[in-house]
Amino acid sequence: MEKRYGDNVVLRGLNFDVAKGDRVTLIGPSGSGKTTILRLVMTLEEAEGGYIFVDGEPLTHEERGGARVEMKGSHKHRLRQRIGMVFQQFNLFPNMTVMQNIIEAPVHVLGMSKKAAIAKAEGLLEQVGLADKAHSHPLELSGGQQQRVAIARALAMDPEILLLDEVTSALDPEIVGEVLGILRHIAETTDITMLIVTHEMQFARDVSNRVLMFDGGRIIEEATPEVMFSNPQHERTQSFLQAVLGNPMVEAAE
Amino acid sequence: MNVVWEWDKAFEVLPVLLSGFFQVTLLVTVLSTVIAAVLGLVIAIVRRSAPRPIGRVVGFVVDFIRMTPIVVQLLFAYYAFLNVSPIVIGIAVFGIHYSTYMAEVYRAGIDSVPESQWEATTALSMSRYRIWTAVVVPQALRATAPALGNYAISMFKDTPFLLTIGVVEMVQAGLIFGGNNFKYLEAITIAGVIFLLASYPTSLLIGRLEKRLAFSN
Amino acid sequence: MADNFDALLNALPLILEGLIITLQLTVGGAILAMATAVVLGVLAQQDNILLRGFARVIIEFFRGTSLVVQLFWLFFVLPQFGLSFPAMAVGIAALGLNYGAYGAEIVRGSINSVPAGQWEATTALSLSKLQGMRRVIFPQAWALMIPSLSNLLVHLLKGTAIVSFITMADLTFRIDQLRVDTNTFFAYGVGLVLYFLIAYVLTLAMNALEARAKHKLGRGVSLPEALNLRSADTGVTSSTKEHV
Ligand SMILES: Nc1ncnc2c1ncn2[C@@H]1O[C@H](COP(=O)(O)OP(=O)(O)O)[C@@H](O)[C@H]1O
Ligand SMILES: [Mg+2]
Numbered sequence: 001m002e003k004r005y006g007d008n009v010v011l012r013g014l015n016f017d018v019a020k021g022d023r024v025t026l027i028g029p030s031g032s033g034k035t036t037i038l039r040l041v042m043t044l045e046e047a048e049g050g051y052i053f054v055d056g057e058p059l060t061h062e063e064r065g066g067a068r069v070e071m072k073g074s075h076k077h078r079l080r081q082r083i084g085m086v087f088q089q090f091n092l093f094p095n096m097t098v099m100q101n102i103i104e105a106p107v108h109v110l111g112m113s114k115k116a117a118i119a120k121a122e123g124l125l126e127q128v129g130l131a132d133k134a135h136s137h138p139l140e141l142s143g144g145q146q147q148r149v150a151i152a153r154a155l156a157m158d159p160e161i162l163l164l165d166e167v168t169s170a171l172d173p174e175i176v177g178e179v180l181g182i183l184r185h186i187a188e189t190t191d192i193t194m195l196i197v198t199h200e201m202q203f204a205r206d207v208s209n210r211v212l213m214f215d216g217g218r219i220i221e222e223a224t225p226e227v228m229f230s231n232p233q234h235e236r237t238q239s240f241l242q243a244v245l246g247n248p249m250v251e252a253a254e
Numbered sequence: 255m256n257v258v259w260e261w262d263k264a265f266e267v268l269p270v271l272l273s274g275f276f277q278v279t280l281l282v283t284v285l286s287t288v289i290a291a292v293l294g295l296v297i298a299i300v301r302r303s304a305p306r307p308i309g310r311v312v313g314f315v316v317d318f319i320r321m322t323p324i325v326v327q328l329l330f331a332y333y334a335f336l337n338v339s340p341i342v343i344g345i346a347v348f349g350i351h352y353s354t355y356m357a358e359v360y361r362a363g364i365d366s367v368p369e370s371q372w373e374a375t376t377a378l379s380m381s382r383y384r385i386w387t388a389v390v391v392p393q394a395l396r397a398t399a400p401a402l403g404n405y406a407i408s409m410f411k412d413t414p415f416l417l418t419i420g421v422v423e424m425v426q427a428g429l430i431f432g433g434n435n436f437k438y439l440e441a442i443t444i445a446g447v448i449f450l451l452a453s454y455p456t457s458l459l460i461g462r463l464e465k466r467l468a469f470s471n
Numbered sequence: 472m473a474d475n476f477d478a479l480l481n482a483l484p485l486i487l488e489g490l491i492i493t494l495q496l497t498v499g500g501a502i503l504a505m506a507t508a509v510v511l512g513v514l515a516q517q518d519n520i521l522l523r524g525f526a527r528v529i530i531e532f533f534r535g536t537s538l539v540v541q542l543f544w545l546f547f548v549l550p551q552f553g554l555s556f557p558a559m560a561v562g563i564a565a566l567g568l569n570y571g572a573y574g575a576e577i578v579r580g581s582i583n584s585v586p587a588g589q590w591e592a593t594t595a596l597s598l599s600k601l602q603g604m605r606r607v608i609f610p611q612a613w614a615l616m617i618p619s620l621s622n623l624l625v626h627l628l629k630g631t632a633i634v635s636f637i638t639m640a641d642l643t644f645r646i647d648q649l650r651v652d653t654n655t656f657f658a659y660g661v662g663l664v665l666y667f668l669i670a671y672v673l674t675l676a677m678n679a680l681e682a683r684a685k686h687k688l689g690r691g692v693s694l695p696e697a698l699n700l701r702s703a704d705t706g707v708t709s710s711t712k713e714h715v
Pocket of ligand 2: 034035036166
């Protein structure tokens with residue numbers, strides 16, 4: 001992939017695969033391009049070069065006769081339906097109740113009947129512990145509750161791929177646990193492929209089977225969480241993890 | 255019917271329109287803007303600093319003037335002061351009407367002066383006069399310039415309302431010409447073009463000023 | 472004084488007729504203005520340069536050339552091309568297009584003020600552009616635009632007072648007749664109060680609409696706020712406000 005903002009080259013020569021059912025955590029310093037990758041997969045940004053394939057199909061562009069050709073809107077629309085995303089700032093629709101937020105896309109995109117969508121939404125709300133909030137307005141909910149609704153909303157589309165961009169960064173520390181608990185449960189009980197950006201290293205260790213360390217828009221280290229967190233090879237990874245984990249032992253040793 | 259654009263008519267009416275434009279339209283716009291800018295500031299200060307009941311009354315009068323048609327106000331003043339020249343009536347009514355808008359702009363500007371500034375004037379035992387002239391108004395005024403400019407443009411485009419009291423501004427001059435020649439196309443079209451040519455670049459300039467002020471804040 | 476009220480009583484049926492014409496112009500103009508504002512406002516924030524350019528030209532044209540000029544053009548020039556319309560239609564068309572162009576800027580600005588994250592969420596949920604606009608973005612922009620639209624509506628009402636120049640016997644025209652039978656202060660006093668009352672009712676109605684729209688977004692406003700005459704919009708900080 002290649003992605004630029006004006007003169008600022010954010011991603012260059014980036015290439016990686018994610019297998020079906022993988023839980024991949026992207027770590028790295030702020031500005032290293034993690035969010036940009038998720039946004040490219042969600043088609044919220046357009047890349048200057050390169051290709052993204054979902055289940056073997058090109059997502060936004062394909063190579064045709066040596067040229068990079070944009071895919072048709074209907075094709076993008078169809079593939080996009082297999083991908084869901086949860087945002088750092090929740091992005092719930094304030095003009096709709098919690099229930100309306102969740103059934104919006106199933107009804108109006110998938111064409112599900114309203115009754116079926118509501119039944120499904122009730123199940124999801126149950127799962128995220130908000131069964132009693134179906135008719136609340138998003139702004140009446142706490143941040144943690146809003147994020148749980150956002151998770152339910154994404155799951156209502158039965159995504160095969162779920163993108164999670166620092167979903168707990170906007171939350172108060174004491175709330176983080178409940179949201180991560182829900183995600184942990186989802187990871188355990190489904191086979192959804194997940195791309196996760198997070199600074200919660202314990203969560204990354206529990207949930208993911210691969211960790212990619214980013215710096216300056218490139219992957220500088222890749223490992224299983226066990227190896228990455230206990231025995232990082234790259235010097236940048238070491239200093240990054242030290243800063244994030246704030247390991248007093250290491251600091252003292254220095 | 256076979257009506258076409260006649261260039262000779264256009265060239266004939268152009269000086270008529272331009273003389274109406276410079277002698278009335280522009281004159282009224284400029285003088286009324288000055289009145290509105292000054293009177294608006296007075297209203298804003300009175301509403302902020304006068305005792306509550308007076309502020310309330312002024313507030314109601316301001317709302318009343320702002321929410322009633324300038325056309326009716328023009329006619330009212332015209333008949334109430336029959337011995338005053340209509341153009342003077344026009345300048346006064348436009349000035350007063352738009353001062354109610356500008357007062358709102360100033361009010362927001364004054365409100366945007368931080369509380370700490372007022373506290374500082376108290377700490378320095380400044381006189382009321384100095385507080386307003388040396389501290390509040392200079393700070394409040396800066397951000398208001400673009401909005402005042404935009405209201406001046408609005409007023410400019412409202413000047414044809416003057417024809418209700420018989421002032422021959424640009425559009426009225428065009429109508430008279432059109433009536434005499436049994437052809438309105440050139441006169442009214444050119445009047446519109448002149449409005450566009452004068453107001454569009456001005457509003458672009460004001461937009462720029464607005465951006466500059468926003469950045470320098 | 473008693474004479475004045477007698478004259479007023481006598482003139483009442485005609486004043487009522489004038490009032491109805493003024494109201495018809497206001498409501499008709501407002502409906503056309505709203506339609507114009509939404510169409511042009513949405514076009515004006517499209518990525519497509521042709522659509523955006525088209526909307527910009529129309530908006531600047533109608534904002535830049537003055538209401539009275541547009542009114543007279545439709546009334547005096549068009550018939551010379553063989554296109555004659557009733558004065559009411561001409562009045563509504565001029566008011567609707569002129570104030571609609573101002574409204575378009577309000578609509579555009581409000582749509583742009585809806586946080587980008589809302590658009591992104593519609594994409595993430597695979598809603599189409601049209602669905603996203605209609606079901607998510609516009610309802611939120613609507614709550615933002617009402618205060619400015621409310622000001623615009625009062626401007627439109629005030630703008631109707633010029634229509635006696637296209638032969639319409641509106642409220643202003645009837646008040647001028649009343650002046651002949653009474654006196655200037657009395658007649659115009661009545662006229663101004665009537666206009667003020669209409670404007671006041673319109674403003675209250677718009678405030679109620681705003682309260683409802685905000686309530687739908689889960690942000691209630693108190694009743695006193697909903698019944699306040701003045702809207703918060705004053706133009707110092709927002710560049711999206713209308714300048715009529
Ligand atoms: N909309 C944007 N416009 C310009 N530059 C951007 C934009 N979004 C991100 N960037 C730049 O792209 C780089 C990567 O950003 P991001 O993907 O958000 O990093 P991360 O999520 O790892 O913190 C940064 O240098 C950032 O400044
Ligand atoms: Mg990020």
